[in-house]
Structure formats: C-alpha cells, structure tokens
Amino acid sequence: MFSHQISGDIYLKLLELNDATDLFAITDGSRNYLREWLPWVDGTKSVDDSKSFIEMTMNQYASNNGFQAGIWFCNQLVGCIGYHAMDWANRKTSIGYWLAEDFQGHGIMTQATQALVDIAITEYKLNRVEISAAVENQKSRAIPERLGFEEEGCLHQNEWLYDHFVDHILYATLQSKWKR
Template identity: 40%
Template sequence: MYKAIINEDTYISIFEPRHAEALYHLIDGSRDSIGEWLSFPAKTNNIKDTRLFIEKSLKRLSENNGYWAGIWYNEILVGSIGYLYIDWTARKTEIGYWLGDDYAGKGLVTCACQKLINHAFMDLELRKIEINVASKNTKSKAIPERLGFKKEGIIRNFEYLNSEYLDRTVYGLLKEEWTINRNP
C-alpha cells in the first residue's frame, strides 16, 4: 500500500488492519498527553476500536475522501497523520496529526506535514490546506506556523474536553503561498 519516504529513518504509510495492535499500544501508552488535546483516546479502549478506526479510514480512502497514515521512525509506529476529508468542490483539505510521548521534538510531524502538503498541492491539485489545533497547544501550533500557514482565526468553545471548553485556532495555506515559500 501507499508509503512515502521522508528520510532514511522515517516514512509514512496508510494504516492497514495489521497495524491495529501497534496503533492501540501507541495510543494507550500516550493516552494522557494525546487526550489533553484530542478526544479519540477516551474512545479507544481496545484493539477492536483501532481496527474499526482503520476500517473507517480505508473506507474514506476508497471513497477518495481522506485517510490516516502511520508515521514510522526506525520501523516503529510513532504517530499518525492524515487528511481529515477532501472537499473536491472547494479543492481543500485539513491535515491532522499526533505523536506518541517518546517521539516529540524530532521534527517528525513537520516533515510528515511537508509530504502531505506537497502531495495535496502537486498530485491532488488542491488549492488550500487547513490545520486546526487547540489554541492552548503551543507545540502543535508551532508546526503550521513553522510551515508558513497563516492564522485565519479562532473558533471559540470549539469542543468540550477534560471538563473545559477549548478554543480552536485555524491555520490555512494556499497553494500559491507554498509554491512561493516551498519547504524542502
């Protein structure tokens, strides 16, 4: 299945059913940190849940409406990245991502985002990419900022998570902005 090489140590690959156990253990081992900003760890209680998630992701892929892939570092699943949807009429998508606790700070998500950005603009011929992050999640916000995304606004009280309302910062990148400011 689809595999994109980032460097000699890192690649991204579409999730397949055989990845369900590794995905579950990665989520379970980083449940608190991922769950601080995202709701899915609370809904991921066993390997059956990750199998179902992978099946849904593969269905979206078959419908040409986005997908999730694993981020692999030294042949170990360390995180996930994907297109949450693809709006073919507006020619846009949104990228989502997360990493396990032990793999932050290595530039893995930034490099994986670059791959997905290039693919979206060059191969899928999309016009816009969004990245939406919890406004208080400074580490996650640094990624779109580093990649040249523009802050487009804040959605107040976007979701209720961990007994608090979280705002969501919306970042956008247009194809012509990436072409001008292309990252390697």
C-alpha cells in the same frame, strides 16, 4: 496503496488491520498526554477499537475522501497523520496529527505535515490546506507556524474535549503561497 518515504528514518504508509496492535499500544502508552488535546482517546479501550478506526480509514481512502497514514520512525509506528476529509468542490482539506509522547522533539511531525501539504497541492491539486489547533496547544500550533502557514483567526469553542470546549486557532496555506 499510499506510502511515502520522508527521510532515511521516517516513512508514511496507510494503516492496515495488522497495524492495530501497534497502534493501540502507542495510544495506550501515551494515553494521559494524548487525551489533553484529542477527543477520541478515552473511547479507545482495546485493540478492537484501533481496528475499527483503521477500518474507517480504509473506507475513507476507498471513497476518495483522503486518507490517514501511520508514521514509522526507525521502523516503529510512532503516530498518525491524515486529511480529515476532501472538499473537492472547493479544492481544500485539513490535516490532523498525533505522535506517541516519547517521539516528540525530532521534527517528525513537521516533516510529515510538510509531506502531506505537498501531496495535497501537487498530487491532489488542492488550493487550500488548513490546520487548526487549540489555542493553548503550543506544540501543535508550532507545526503550521514552522511551515509558513498564515494564522487566519480564532474559532470559538471549536472542539469539545471530554468536559469543556476549547477555542482553536485556524492556520492555512494556499497553492499560490506554498513553497517546497
């Protein structure tokens, strides 16, 4: 079972079914802010929807296709981070993340992302880690930029967000370039 202490206050742990109530509460409490950039928010209407998500993440982990972790800050669930999937043949993955609105601005996600890149490269022996973010999502783009990822280009109309497409900027780091 994956868990990882990042600092005295911050740790990551695989989501479990008994986290569903807290996961739904932070999603619901940040609904308007999260839906600007995340496509699944309107479809998350009840604790059962959060449970279904957690079940999906448990299957992902069991089938050796990466994982989704909750982020705990001062013993409170404040967000999620994970690998979308593992491309073992090409030794690469991509990372996605979100934080409850009130917990932005402390560097929690930058540190969590750094930990997931470290794990991808040192434990899973991957060669390439990608992060993509909507062009106008400055807070998300700032994370790979802060961690020294390279900007590789623009993915046109890469994501459908409720009623419109958004372009993404693709960032990546390589095993040979990643410095702890």
